[in-house]
Each structure stands twice: as C-alpha cells, then as structure tokens.
Amino acid sequence: MIEKIKQEIKNEIEKSILMKYESSAPVIVEEPKKASQGDISVPVFTIVKALGKPMPEIVSFVKNVIEESPWATYLEEITPMGGFINLLLKKSSVGKRIVEDFFSEEHFGSSEIGKGKTVCIDYSSPNIAKSFSIGHLRSTIIGHSIGNILEKCGYKIVRINHLGDFGTQFGKIIYAYLNFGDKEAVKQNPVEELAKLYVEFHELAKEQPELEDKAREIFKELEQNNPEYVALWAWFREESLKDYMKVYNLLKVSFDSYHGEAFYNDKMAAVIDELKQKNLLKKDQGAMIVDLGEAYPPALIQKSDGSTLYITRDLSALFYRKNTYHFDKVLYVVGNEQKLHFDQIKKVVDLMGYDFSDQIVHVNFGLVLQDGKKMSTRKGKTVKLEDVLQEAINLSLTYIEEKNPDLENKELTAEKIGVSAVVFNDLKNYRSGDFEFNLTDMVNFSGQTGPYLQYTSVRITSILESVDYHELTAFNPVFFEYDPAFEMLKQISIYKDIIEKSAEEYAPSILAKYLLNMASLFNTYYAKEKINVEDELERNTKCRLIYMVRNVLNDGMRLLGMQPIEKM
C-alpha cells in the first residue's frame, strides 16, 4: 500500500510535468530519514535542474499536483521544506487499507514475479570424505534461504546438492587409505578418519612430491572404472552422505537432486567432442585448453594424462541442467574465491555459441577466516559445523533452564533456537563479506540475533493465546493513529517489496534486517502499550495488529530457514 501510494504519486508528477512543460524530468519519491519529516518525501532538485525553472515555481507546482491527485485522500499534510515536499499519511485510513490487504491475501507477501519460471540452485555441495565445514554451512543456509524466497515469488525451484564426489582428491584419499589407512578405524568413524587421511597425505606429499602423481594416476583409473577404486569411492560416498544427513536434518534442509560431480563422468565426452567440433579446443603444454582471449586465463578442460577437471564436469552439469530442467536461471551458491571459475564457464558457453550465459549467476559469498586467513582442509584447519551447532543448542538449553524451567519439550525448543541462532547469524549480513570465525558471535543471544526474533514472536503468541484472539473480530483504525502502531503497519505493508528485493538481489540479509526492524518496533510498542485492555474494540484492534506482526515475523523466519516456535 505504501509503495503503491509512492509509485502513484510519482506517476502523477511525471505525467503533469510532461503536460505542462512538455519535457520530462527525473522524479524521486522516497522515505525521509527522520520520522519527524513525514512518511513520504519528494525532493524537487532534480526537477528544477532538468526544467531550468525557479525552485519556488516547481515546489508549488508539485505540491499542487499532489493535492489534486486522487491519492490525496490518504494524505494528512503536504509540507514544503526547502527543496523537499514532505507528506504525512492519514494513519487511520492508510492503516485500514493495510489491514484489509493483509487479510484479503491467502499468503501475505507472496509475489508473482517468478511465475512460470524455473530456477536451479546449486548449493551446499560438500566435498565427500571431508567433514562438513563452516564454509559449507554458509552455502547451505544461503542457498536454502534463497530457494525459499524465490519460491515465495512464484519461481519453480530445483534444489541441487552438487556433491564434490569426484576429482583428484579421491586419488589422494584412496592412495592414503590403501597405504596407511586402518580399515576398522574408517568403519568406526568414516568421515573423521578419511579427513585425517587426507591431511596425512598432504603432509607426506610435502616430502615426497611423487605422491601427487600417484594420486592423479589413481584418479585417472577411477575415472575409467577400475572396480577396486570404484568400490572404495562408493563406500566413502555413502558413509559421508550419512554423516551429512545429520546436519541437513538439524537444519531442515532437503534437496531435489544429489547428483554430484561423479554423475557426470559419462557425460563429459560429449562436451569435449562438441568443443573439438567447434574448434575451441587446443593442445597446450600437453593439456587441452580453451583459449579465452586477453581478459581471462585459458580454461583447462583436460589434463595431459587425459583425465578431466572441475570445469569439465561443471560444464557437463550445466548442459545437463539446461536440458533436464530448462531453467531460466541457474544459481551457484559458491564462495568468492571461485569467481574466475564461473567467469570462465560463462565465457566458454558464449564461445560455444549458446545464448544463455547471462542466466548463469554466481551467488558468491565471503570466506570464513581464521586468524585473518582462509581455512584449509588440506592442513586440517577447519571447524566442524556440528560442534558449533551443538554449542548453540547447549547454550540455548542453559537459558531455558534458567528462565523457563517448566517449559515442555525443552530439548526440542533448545534445538530450534540454537540452530536458528546460527542460521540467522550468517544471514543477517550481506553474503559477500568475509568474516572471522567467532563462536561467541555465532551463539550470541541478545541484540540483532535469531533468538531476538524468536523471543518477539513468542511474546506475541503468548498474548494472543491469553486473550483467545480470533482473526475476524471487529477493529477500529483509530487506534492506528498511535505512532509506534502505525510504524508497524507501514512495515507490514512493504513486506512483499522486501521479499521481491531479497529475491532480485539473492540477498536474504535484506529480509533479515527487515525482520530485526519489525521485531524492534514491536518491542518498543509492547513496552509502551498495554495490549490486553478492558475495552474490547481496542483490545481486538491491537491484537489484530500484533497478529499481523507475528505472522510476518514467522513467515520471514521460515524463509530464512529458521524454525519459529510458540513458547520459550
């Protein structure tokens, strides 16, 4: 409703300028920074400049246009201040419309910008035989949330876990296992043992560089279906997946496809052939490359021993997805450090003569640093995700024991709060920034955190239950005249716009920041206003308002991949 009023006023002004001055001028309709400056503001500088007319003339002209427009019925005051024209909304009539809009929609905030379109999202994608790290947590929760948000916008989503289950790393692990692995230990504790072997391999390879060649040799044979290696590969993969499922169950994350890199083993020859046919492949230093010109280093498609590389498999996967799902967009939720890789893929797709490289989006995110540096699996320098989640859950349980020891289902509630805290801590900041790993921050429960949102929602639920609120009771918008109440209504009215913006920018942080603001508005309101009052009409109006707030909070949390609760 608010956005609509802004847009319509903008249209009216643009139209009138065209009619009167027979020329167009850029019109800005925005929200002022200070609440004291009104609800909507129109800076006229741009118009003055474009038309070359004196400021007072334009100010009175624009003011007049707004006064005459049909939307003036929603305006309380129109106040020119310097080069700005500030508008104050009529709180009760605008508030009434916002409430009506909210209850007329089946799923408030849903958008149709993605109707009929399909988006593939490649995310999580842990590397088999390595423990699930914080880095993969980022991909998992960012990807999952973007999927939810796009789904709310009407897109059909294909969630793909592109498992890192192939490549030279398998040569290394198989070599390590066969030469110094302990079968029983691996059976007992598969992922941990395999990760240990991987680290040991790299330590040994420092002294004996020829091991790298051995590993490449083994991988080449694995690629050619050596039965012994394939059996080990399958075993490692299965055990690792079992381990990852624990994390996915905690996070409530699931996928439509678990096709990893190995799935494309028999599909790469076709891509290589096509590249050959199109004369893009050339031999260089024994390997096969695609020359990408001045701007980028060449793409290495095939190693000198004939085995394939990451980009080869990614190209196969790309074409497979295009042909299978007919996507309108394919998102890769992968770290910043792979930017070049995706730039190269797009370039190769262009050179092959396809026109969909602009549908490929690298949804990049920042590194999780330790002591200011990238964590390294090879050196065994990673933090295990499970430990972090468990820490958050434990802390959450401690809080419950302290604050609400009689709560039912304490463990389950603690789990939801703890996991949601970790999820929110990641999503509240724009994804591309690096951040230093800090357990204290991740399990912090006060201020701009997941538990703050949970707590706010629970408070509202508690009130609604205590007054036994029903949606359809009568309300009186006169109670929306109170500023903190109207601020919440304004926020509610832009929920859909926030969702759309988050979707367009693949940025859950926009939604996260919005939810924090909404929760803060409620808590301010709650501290000042008694909701469960004697007067029935007043009580029902207030309940209707906080009911909307609670539903937006819960829906937003759900989109972020958090788990809303009723009590805590």
Added chain:
RNA sequence: GACUCGGUAGCUCAGUUGGAUAGAGCAACGGCCUUCUAAGCCGUCGGUCGGGGGUUCGAAUCCCUUCCGAGUCGCCA
C-alpha cells in the same frame, strides 16, 4: 606483478539509480520487572565514512589517484 572484492563508532555491520542533522546491535556507563515472557525496553558515551584530489546546488554513494587487507591467476575443487 595483473585482476577481483573489501576499508563507515572500540568491535560486528546497515546505508551506493547522488539528497535533509551518516544509522543499528555488541561492549561501557545509568535507569526500568506487585501489571500481557527483562533472551526485553529507555537513556548516555562513541564518527577526519582509509588518505588526497575532482565532478555539483548537494558525495559514504560517481570519477581519478594513493595506502591497507583478503582472494584468484593451466594440469585442486
């Protein structure tokens, strides 16, 4: 060395199609629980928007330059 991304309060970050006095949270300090959950609320303190030029009515935002940090740069993924 080249390219990419970043530098805003002590810390973590919002804010960039150029707009009014640059905003939150944490930390510190001071208040608020006989009344709907204090995981909360209110207040105080805290800023050369990395530095220097430029564009203009107006720059954290755009351009140039420079410093600092991280990442990437053919046989890993």
